[in-house]
Amino acid sequence: xxxxxxxxxxxxxxxxxxxxxxxxxxxxxxxxxxxxxxxxxxxxxxxxxxxxxxxxxxxxxxxxxxxxxxxxxxxxxxxxxxxxxxxxxxxxxxxxxxxxxxxxxxxxxxx
Amino acid sequence: xxxxxxxxxxxxxxxxxxxxxxxxxxxxxxxxxxxxxxxxxxxxxxxxxxxxxxxxxxxxxxxxxxxxxxxxxxxxxxxxxxxxxxxxxxxxxxxxxxxxxxxxxxxxxxxxxxxxx
Numbered sequence: 120x121x122x123x124x125x126x127x128x129x130x131x132x133x134x135x136x137x138x139x140x141x142x143x144x145x146x147x148x149x150x151x152x153x154x155x156x157x158x159x160x161x162x163x164x165x166x167x168x169x170x171x172x173x174x175x176x177x178x179x180x181x182x183x184x185x186x187x188x189x190x191x192x193x194x195x196x197x198x199x200x201x202x203x204x205x206x207x208x209x210x211x212x213x214x215x216x217x218x219x220x221x222x223x224x225x226x227x228x229x230x
Numbered sequence: 231x232x233x234x235x236x237x238x239x240x241x242x243x244x245x246x247x248x249x250x251x252x253x254x255x256x257x258x259x260x261x262x263x264x265x266x267x268x269x270x271x272x273x274x275x276x277x278x279x280x281x282x283x284x285x286x287x288x289x290x291x292x293x294x295x296x297x298x299x300x301x302x303x304x305x306x307x308x309x310x311x312x313x314x315x316x317x318x319x320x321x322x323x324x325x326x327x328x329x330x331x332x333x334x335x336x337x338x339x340x341x342x343x344x345x346x347x
Binding site: 148150160161162163164167169175178210214217218219220222223224 | 324
């Protein structure tokens with residue numbers, strides 16, 4: 120069964136550093152998403168991406184965040200200058216329409 | 231505002247007994263409804279979805295859910311719980327169709343299911 124692959128599985132970074140979280144969506148999917156979950160809490164929408172541009176973003180997704188699909192297969196989330204409160208599990212998802220496949224997540228720890 | 235409520239933080243049930251995990255929503259239009267399960271340190275695994283049609287939806291691992299439009303609910307059920315069903319369960323709603331290239335999900339806060347042997 121096709122999978123969404125996320126790397127790395129765990130990243131530790133110092134406050135103020137830039138991080139890039141990587142995702143390989145399912146190849147024939149058209150819609151791409153990033154969500155985050157702060158330690159066992161609610162899963163929060165960050166951003167959706169369609170047709171090579173952001174289609175919707177939440178208030179969490181401020182100027183420190185950006186997404187890119189640089190080569191037609193990868194889908195990345197960049198956090199420019201990490202803060203302690205960015206520590207969370209970040210999930211990538213892709214879909215043809217409304218049925219997502221989620222990746223297994225990247226646990227980001229900001230110290 | 232659109233929202234999803236899972237009123238119980240935790241549900242405890244004895245193995246072999248039926249289980250129900252509750253979900254209600256407040257979304258305009260005809261929403262699409264989903265249940266996901268999360269095991270410790272793992273991602274979100276799809277259980278089932280309601281898009282249209284029969285109100286009773288059957289999904290993975292013997293789970294089912296009933297869509298009730300008048301009560302705006304989508305409760306998850308299983309006739310006989312297993313210890314291995316112990317996990318965190320999330321209800322999610324997509325407002326239905328794309329407005330600008332998105333099928334965004336709104337998640338509930340999650341319900342921890344504990345099945346006791």
